[in-house]
Amino acid sequence: MSHFLKKMSRRAIVQALIALPALSLFRPAAADPDEIDPDEIIEVNGWILRRSDLA
Amino acid sequence: MIFDSYEAYKQADFKPKVCILGSGPAGTTVARKLGGAGIPVVVLEAGSREFSDESQDFYRGATVGDFYFDLDITRLRFMGGSSNHWAGWCRVLDKQDFEPKAWAPDTGWPISRADIEPYLREVHDILELPDFRPDVPISDDIRWVQLIKSPAVRFGEKFAEEVDRSRNIAVVLNTYATELAGDGRRVTGARLWSDGQDAGTFTADYFITCTGGLENSRLLLWSNRRSNGGVVPNANALGRYWMEHPTFEGGNAILADYGEFEVDASNEAFFSPTLAAMERLQILNFGIRLIESPYPNVKRLIADLACTAPDMAEWMSSQLDQRLRCAAQLYVAWEQAPLASNRIELSKADVDHAGVPRVELHWKKSPLERRTLLEGLRLFGTTMAQKNLGRVRIADWIGNGGDYPTNEETAGHHHMGGTRMGTDVLKSVVDANCKVHGMDNLYVGGSSVFCTSGQCNPTTTITALACRLGDHLGKVITV
Numbered sequence: 001m002s003h004f005l006k007k008m009s010r011r012a013i014v015q016a017l018i019a020l021p022a023l024s025l026f027r028p029a030a031a032d033p034d035e036i037d038p039d040e041i042i043e044v045n046g047w048i049l050r051r052s053d054l055a
Numbered sequence: 056m057i058f059d060s061y062e063a064y065k066q067a068d069f070k071p072k073v074c075i076l077g078s079g080p081a082g083t084t085v086a087r088k089l090g091g092a093g094i095p096v097v098v099l100e101a102g103s104r105e106f107s108d109e110s111q112d113f114y115r116g117a118t119v120g121d122f123y124f125d126l127d128i129t130r131l132r133f134m135g136g137s138s139n140h141w142a143g144w145c146r147v148l149d150k151q152d153f154e155p156k157a158w159a160p161d162t163g164w165p166i167s168r169a170d171i172e173p174y175l176r177e178v179h180d181i182l183e184l185p186d187f188r189p190d191v192p193i194s195d196d197i198r199w200v201q202l203i204k205s206p207a208v209r210f211g212e213k214f215a216e217e218v219d220r221s222r223n224i225a226v227v228l229n230t231y232a233t234e235l236a237g238d239g240r241r242v243t244g245a246r247l248w249s250d251g252q253d254a255g256t257f258t259a260d261y262f263i264t265c266t267g268g269l270e271n272s273r274l275l276l277w278s279n280r281r282s283n284g285g286v287v288p289n290a291n292a293l294g295r296y297w298m299e300h301p302t303f304e305g306g307n308a309i310l311a312d313y314g315e316f317e318v319d320a321s322n323e324a325f326f327s328p329t330l331a332a333m334e335r336l337q338i339l340n341f342g343i344r345l346i347e348s349p350y351p352n353v354k355r356l357i358a359d360l361a362c363t364a365p366d367m368a369e370w371m372s373s374q375l376d377q378r379l380r381c382a383a384q385l386y387v388a389w390e391q392a393p394l395a396s397n398r399i400e401l402s403k404a405d406v407d408h409a410g411v412p413r414v415e416l417h418w419k420k421s422p423l424e425r426r427t428l429l430e431g432l433r434l435f436g437t438t439m440a441q442k443n444l445g446r447v448r449i450a451d452w453i454g455n456g457g458d459y460p461t462n463e464e465t466a467g468h469h470h471m472g473g474t475r476m477g478t479d480v481l482k483s484v485v486d487a488n489c490k491v492h493g494m495d496n497l498y499v500g501g502s503s504v505f506c507t508s509g510q511c512n513p514t515t516t517i518t519a520l521a522c523r524l525g526d527h528l529g530k531v532i533t534v
Contacts, residue, residue: 041437045363046306046449048436053364053446 057219059103061230061249069225071097072532074245074259076232076274079136080514081500081521082265083210083218084181088525090223094532097259098224099245101231101266102133104211113231113407116269116414120397122461123299123418129468130267134228135211137267137468143207144512145184146200147175147519149340151330152390152509158337159423161296161393164506165478165487174522181518182208191317194438196332199316200325200342202511230254233409235262235278235497237286242497248409261532263524265500268470272297272399272503273414275474275484275491280401288493289480294399296475296482298391298508300467301420303460305387305432305453307356308345309371310445312381322347327510332434338427341389342510343435353382356448367446385435385447387428388467390508392421395482399473420459429453469513471505489524500524 008016038052058064073089075082078100089096102110110133116126123129131139148168155163179186182205191199218224232245242262247254264271272294278286279293287293316324326343333340348356361368371381391397397419401412429449436447452460459465477483480492485504491497500521502513509516 039441041440043433043436043449043454045359046451046454047360047363048433048440048447048449049364049367050440050443053367053440055366 077265084521092529120419146511148509272473339390
């Protein structure tokens with residue numbers, strides 16, 4: 001790793017650090033249990049249910 | 056007056072202004088209106104007073120396309136017509152059924168529901184109905200609708216005595232009008248078949264065909280061929296845009312409380328979409344009939360739910376212990392898209408005993424209807440879940456895009472279209488007054504004039520249109 005960093009220019013390292021926060025945009029958002037809508041209507045095995053029915 | 060044969064009628068020296076073909080709900084209603092207005096009218100009924108296999112045989116035919124009932128089973132050929140096997144369900148087409156829909160070609164009538172509403176009081180008397188209750192919105196998408204189960208009036212039985220007493224109405228039984236002759240402006244006569252043989256030509260000033268939603272097209276197609284286009288001069292749409300109400304079991308529901316909805320005497324409730332939902336999803340009208348399930352079906356349904364939502368199933372199970380009526384079968388009947396390709400043709404191979412080609416019905420359900428079925432059940436299921444009124448399970452074959460079952464109700468025995476009403480002569484056969492385009496003295500009564508089918512049983516609307524036609528002719532015809 002250190003060998004790799006030594007080969008990079010200082011400018012490239014700064015640009016990489018600036019771009020780091022944007023990487024999260026490409027990561028699938030983890031489901032926040034607080035954000036799941038228990039009243040959402042879903043269709044499972046032909047049943048039309050509320051999400052909370054699956055609890 | 057009722058005559059059991061054409062021979063007997065001839066001896067009476069009755070001079071009719073109007074000749075009506077067919078004594079079903081449309082024919083009988085128009086005849087009573089005209090007779091009541093002092094206009095002498097003859098009703099030619101091909102059948103007798105009672106059912107007979109010999110008479111029914113004239114109705115045999117063939118179907119090409121989707122599975123459909125035998126054509127000699129789905130209608131009746133004797134006094135009173137198909138009212139003799141009518142179940143009695145009553146509702147008038149919805150206001151929106153008369154309106155054109157941008158997403159469904161060739162929809163829309165040249166009249167609105169307001170044009171037949173003035174006749175509903177008479178219709179209620181004829182069909183022995185209480186007043187209709189307004190629809191009740193259950194959600195933005197679904198409304199409770201009322202279908203009234205009437206005493207199923209048999210027109211032949213109910214009005215036989217009245218007709219027999221009338222000096223202005225002559226019903227002639229066992230007299231089959233095999234064809235009309237016309238010169239492109241007027242019908243000049245009707246060819247008759249009686250007592251197993253040709254019975255000559257019958258003349259009157261006006262003719263009204265009320266022979267049913269299959270037979271009106273057959274009669275006019277055959278007449279037009281024999282008269283070289285002289286009976287229906289603009290025949291592009293003749294026989295076309297035929298419609299039914301496809302009817303299938305669409306799934307099941309478990310209800311929190313069956314008493315949430317108003318049910319009829321048979322413990323059934325009916326639901327339809329709102330216009331907003333139809334517009335949003337670009338679907339047609341439909342009716343979901345909720346029928347209480349037998350107890351073993353309920354247990355099977357809850358067991359199925361337990362595989363998907365165990366807690367919900369357990370709660371339902373506890374409800375079942377307390378209240379046996381908490382599950383239902385869902386039957387769906389839906390509006391069929393008016394397609395020119397759904398049509399009645401004359402058989403090229405088979406004729407009846409009088410030599411008239413039999414019906415060849417070309418009938419297929421469309422992808423728009425399939426989407427209406429699925430989205431309709433989803434709308435109903437979503438409303439039930441959102442309102443916490445119950446839970447719906449859609450039948451596997453619908454969700455999986457499987458074929459229509461062939462062992463279910465299939466359709467309503469409702470024969471609509473073929474001589475549809477309209478202003479465009481290329482897409483319709485009769486005008487807003489049910490007069491055949493281009494003809495001075497030929498009218499059509501019955502559901503063959505329907506432009507769209509809506510979702511409800513047609514007899515109420517047929518009777519209202521017949522009252523309207525009778526009123527119109529009462530003003531047109533001078534005695």
